[in-house]
Amino acid sequence: MSPVSRPRIAVIVFPGSNDDHDATLALDALGADAVSVWHGEDDLGDVAAVVLPGGFSYGDYLRCGALARFSPALRAVERFAAGGGPVLGICNGFQILCEAGLLPGVLRPNRSLAFVCRDVAVRVEDASTSFTRRCAPGQRLTIPIKHGEGCWFAPPEVVAELETAGRIVLRYADGNPNGSIADAAGVLNEAGNVMGLMPHPEHAVDPLLGSTDGARILGSLVDTARSRAPALV
């Protein structure tokens, strides 16, 4: 198999990341060549996409995601994203992308103050993005969440702008588990190459775990990465 058919995808590992192995396994199973990149690295290498995995980077000290933003690897991710590279942040990865200003808003403690760990239904509002191209418009996906700080907040004018542009890509479909504004479960940046979501697609890629709907999200990313990978001569 040529390297292009198995696109290389970086999974950034911070101290406190704990879903990086699941993300790596899921991406490999879906046809990618996932490589772990330690947070101290300032070069991602030749990768076609980046995943920021879930966990508790830097112990969630100060605010969740606030400290990971200053790591050398995240500077490299910022450069990668500025060049149009696809970046997917899952849970803590979403929190990091918001704190870094790569995505709008911020993740706040759940309205209930309780840590929520269960399957949720999300609706795909836009199936044309780099992260949802394997989904159907309006499709419902069952994917687990597990977070204490997943209440996405942005000022009203930002929410209105995102709604107009269709950048709230995933929405909680059967009740809002955390108090997120506009039931937002996944949000896209303006350029369309950076997305964050609270549900964990990497935990829903095997029938043994109850749902394979997460494969539609990660598989979309693999397809996007494959289409970007430079053809080898």
Next chain:
Amino acid sequence: MKATVYVRPKPGILDPQGQAVGSSLRQLGFDVGEARVGRVVDLELQARNPAQARAELRLMCEQLLANPLIESYEIELADDA
């Protein structure tokens, strides 16, 4: 030079932690209205003068200590520099 930074949830921002603290205080029998929970950061600075210290502290708040979307901050410099 010593400084203290107070970080608070902005008015109007939902503060579930403050709500939980307020409700617990009421359960203890205290007559408490709204409660808001913030954060205190004590710092030791090498700044040459208070003006420089304040300028640096503002940058620290904007770049890391507070998230301007949801939090306000207040800077207090100790006089015993």
